[in-house]
Amino acid sequence: MKVLACIKRVVDYNVKVRVKADNSGVDLANVKMSMNPFCEIAVEEAVRLKELSIKEGGVATEIVVVCIGPTTAQEQLRTALALGADRAILVESAEDLTSLAVAKLLKAVVDKEQPQLMILGKQAIDSDNNQTGQMLAALTGYGQGTFASKVEVAGDKVVVTREVDGGAQTVSLSLPAIITTDLRLNEPRYASLPNIMKAKKKPLEVLTPEALGVSTASTNKTLKVEAPAARSAGIKVKSVAELVEKLKTEAKVI
Amino acid sequence: MTILVIAEHDGKTLAPATLNTVAAAAKIGGDINVLVAGQGIGAVAEAAANIAGVAKILVADNAAYAHQLPENVAPLVAELAAGYSHILAAATSNGKNILPRVAAQLDVDQISEIISVISADTFTRPIYAGNAIATVQSTAPVKVITVRATGFDPVAAQGGSAAVEALAAVHDAGTSSFVSEELAKSDRPELTAAKIVVSGGRGMQNGDNFKYLYSLADKLGAGVGASRAAVDAGFVPNDMQVGQTGKIVAPQLYIAVGISGAIQHLAGMKDSKVIVAINKDEEAPIFQVADYGLVADLFEAVPELEQAV
Numbered sequence: 292m293k294v295l296a297c298i299k300r301v302v303d304y305n306v307k308v309r310v311k312a313d314n315s316g317v318d319l320a321n322v323k324m325s326m327n328p329f330c331e332i333a334v335e336e337a338v339r340l341k342e343l344s345i346k347e348g349g350v351a352t353e354i355v356v357v358c359i360g361p362t363t364a365q366e367q368l369r370t371a372l373a374l375g376a377d378r379a380i381l382v383e384s385a386e387d388l389t390s391l392a393v394a395k396l397l398k399a400v401v402d403k404e405q406p407q408l409m410i411l412g413k414q415a416i417d418s419d420n421n422q423t424g425q426m427l428a429a430l431t432g433y434g435q436g437t438f439a440s441k442v443e444v445a446g447d448k449v450v451v452t453r454e455v456d457g458g459a460q461t462v463s464l465s466l467p468a469i470i471t472t473d474l475r476l477n478e479p480r481y482a483s484l485p486n487i488m489k490a491k492k493k494p495l496e497v498l499t500p501e502a503l504g505v506s507t508a509s510t511n512k513t514l515k516v517e518a519p520a521a522r523s524a525g526i527k528v529k530s531v532a533e534l535v536e537k538l539k540t541e542a543k544v545i
Numbered sequence: 546m547t548i549l550v551i552a553e554h555d556g557k558t559l560a561p562a563t564l565n566t567v568a569a570a571a572k573i574g575g576d577i578n579v580l581v582a583g584q585g586i587g588a589v590a591e592a593a594a595n596i597a598g599v600a601k602i603l604v605a606d607n608a609a610y611a612h613q614l615p616e617n618v619a620p621l622v623a624e625l626a627a628g629y630s631h632i633l634a635a636a637t638s639n640g641k642n643i644l645p646r647v648a649a650q651l652d653v654d655q656i657s658e659i660i661s662v663i664s665a666d667t668f669t670r671p672i673y674a675g676n677a678i679a680t681v682q683s684t685a686p687v688k689v690i691t692v693r694a695t696g697f698d699p700v701a702a703q704g705g706s707a708a709v710e711a712l713a714a715v716h717d718a719g720t721s722s723f724v725s726e727e728l729a730k731s732d733r734p735e736l737t738a739a740k741i742v743v744s745g746g747r748g749m750q751n752g753d754n755f756k757y758l759y760s761l762a763d764k765l766g767a768g769v770g771a772s773r774a775a776v777d778a779g780f781v782p783n784d785m786q787v788g789q790t791g792k793i794v795a796p797q798l799y800i801a802v803g804i805s806g807a808i809q810h811l812a813g814m815k816d817s818k819v820i821v822a823i824n825k826d827e828e829a830p831i832f833q834v835a836d837y838g839l840v841a842d843l844f845e846a847v848p849e850l851e852q853a854v
Contacts, residue, residue, distance in 0.1 A: 303716060304809075307676065307808065310677050317676075330809065348788055364835055390654065390655070391655075392670045394649055408749065414790060416674065418672055419658070419670075419672050420657045421641050421645070422648070423645075425641075425642065425643075425644075426645050426646065427649075428615075428616075429619060429645070429646040429647075429649035430649055432718070433643070433720060434718070435615055435616065436615050437615075437642050438638060438641075438642075440768075440783070455639070456637050456638045456792070457727065457729060457784060458728040458784045459554070459726065459727045459728065459780065459783070460612070460725075461723075461724040461725045462614070462719060462721055462722065463722050463759065465719075465720050465721070466721070473788065474773065475777065475783060482696050487821065494726075509654050510653045510683055510684045510685035511654040511682070511685075512681065512682045512683075513679050513680070513682055514667065514681065515679070516672070516679050516680075517679075517680070522815055523836070524832065524835070525820075525836035525838065526838070527827075527836060527837075527839070528838065531839065531841070531846055531849040531850050531853055534821065534839050534850070535850065538798070540852075542818075542819045542837075543580065543799070544797045544818065544819050544825070545741070545765065545854055
C-alpha cells in the first residue's frame with residue numbers, strides 16, 4: 292500500500308509575524324521557514340505505519356511525500372525524506388495558492404500515484420484555513436477522517452478516532468481514504484544526521500500545475516492584511532483581595 | 546439573496562453557535578433558511594424554527610445523516626446550493642469537517658472563520674493565529690463560509706416562526722460509517738458559550754490539581770479550559786483546549802491560571818472582554834495581554850480567590 296503524505300512550507304511556528312506597511316500581506320523576508328507542524332505529524336504517522344508494516348507484516352510499503360509550493364520547498368521535502376519518506380514530489384508554484392487550488396493539484400498527483408491512504412495536516416499555521424484535506428476528499432470522492440488522534444489500518448478499512456468539540460468520535464472509512472492530523476496523533480521524531488545525508492540521494496520529482504493540467508484560478512481575493520487591534524497590557528495587582536475588588540468595581544464582570 | 550445556514554446540533558439539541566451563525570447571515574442580509582440534517586431531529590428542527598429572523602427550516606431526517614458524516618451531508622448541501630447566494634456554518638469541528646467538502650464539490654473557494662461582514666461579498670478573518678487580519682472578497686456564485694461564533698452576538702433563540710419543509714433527498718456515499726463516540730460529560734457551562742472561563746496551564750502540574758479550578762469555576766458559574774501544554778501533558782482531555790487549533794472563546798472574564806501565554810493559546814482567548822492572569826513567573830507573556838495580573842503561587846491564590854468571590 293502506498294501512503295501519500297502532503298506537506299506545506301510555512302513560517303516557523305516560533306516566528307512572530309509582522310504585517311507589511313502597505314497592508315499587502317505579512318513580511319516574509321528573511322523569516323525562518325519550516326514544515327507546517329501538523330504536516331510533520333502527517334509525515335510521522337506515515338512513517339510509523341510503514342515501520343509497523345515492516346515489523347508486523349502490514350500493508351504500508353511506500354511513502355511518497357508531496358508539497359505544493361515554491362522551489363525552496365525542496366528543503367521541507369528533504370526533511371520529510373530524512374524522516375523516512377521514500378521519495379518526494381514538488382508541484383512548483385511561485386504564487387500563493389488557495390486551498391481549493393492545492394486540493395486540485397493534490398488530486399492530480401493522487402490520480403498519478405494511486406495511493407491508498409493520504410495524510411495531511413488539519414490546518415496550516417499561516418492561512419489557518421483547515422480546508423485542504425476535506426477538499427481533496429470531495430474531489431476524489433473518498434472518505435475523510437479529519438482531526439485524527441488515532442489511525443488504525445485494518446484490511447480494506449481505516450479506523451480513525453477524531454478530536455471533536457465534545458470529545459472524541461471514531462469512524463471507519465473504506466480505503467482509499469483521506470486523513471487529516473490533529474496535535475495528539477503522535478510526536479514527530481527528529482531526523483538523524485545519517486538519515487539527513489541519505490535523504491539527499493532520495494528521488495525528488497518536480498512537476499508544474501501546467502504539466503498536471505490543473506487551473507489554479509481562485510474565487511477568493513485578499514484585499515488587505517492588517518495588524519489586529521492591539522490589546523494594551525493592564526496592571527499588576529498585589530493581592531487576591533485587590534483583584535476581586537477591581538473585578539467587582541472597575542471591570543464589573545463578577 | 547437567500548442564505549442557507551447549516552444548523553449545529555448533536556441530534557438532540559440545537560447548539561448556541563447556530564445563533565451566532567444566523568447573526569452573521571443577518572449581517573449579510575437577505576432571507577435566511579436553516580438546514581437541519583441528522584436522524585430523529587424533530588426537536589432540533591423545532592428549536593431552529595423558533596430562531597428570530599429565520600424564514601424557513603429544511604429538515605433532512607434520514608439514517609444516512611445520523612452523526613452528520615461529511616461524505617453524506619456534503620452532497621446534500623451541495624445539491625441545495627443552487628438556490629442560495631451564501632452557505633454558512635459555524636466554525637465548529639462539525640462545520641469545519643463538512644463545509645470545505647461542500648465548497649470543493651461546488652468548485653468554489655471557502656472563506657474560513659470570518660469574524661466580521663464588510664459587505665455581502667467581503668469579510669474579515671484572522672490568519673497567522675490571529676496575528677494578522679485579512680479582508681477577503683469572494684467572487685463565487687455561492688459563497689461558502691464558516692463563522693467564528695465569538696465574532697457575532699447571537700440572535701434571539703425565540704420569537705421566530707419559520708415554515709418547516711422536509712427534504713426527501715438521501716445521499717449515502719457508503720464510504721464511511723460511524724463507530725462510536727466518547728463525549729465529555731460536564732455540568733459546567735460549555736466553554737464557547739460560558740460568560741466566565743477559568744483555564745489552567747502547565748503550571749497546574751497535574752490533572753488532579755485542576756480540582757482547584759473546577760471548584761473556583763463552580764462558584765463563578767464558569768466553564769473550565771486548558772492550554773495546549775496542559776492537554777499535551779495529559780492533565781485534561783482535548784475538548785478543554787483553548788487556542789489557535791482548539792476552541793476559540795471570548796467570555797466576559799477569562800482567568801488564566803499557570804498559563805505562560807504562548808501565541809497559539811492567546812489566539813484562542815485574546816478577544817475576551819477582561820483577562821486575568823495568575824502566574825508566579827512575572828515575565829510570563831500572558832501578562833502582556835492581561836488586564837489584571839497577579840504574580841503569585843496559584844495553589845495559594847486560587848483557593849483564596851474562591852473564598853473571596
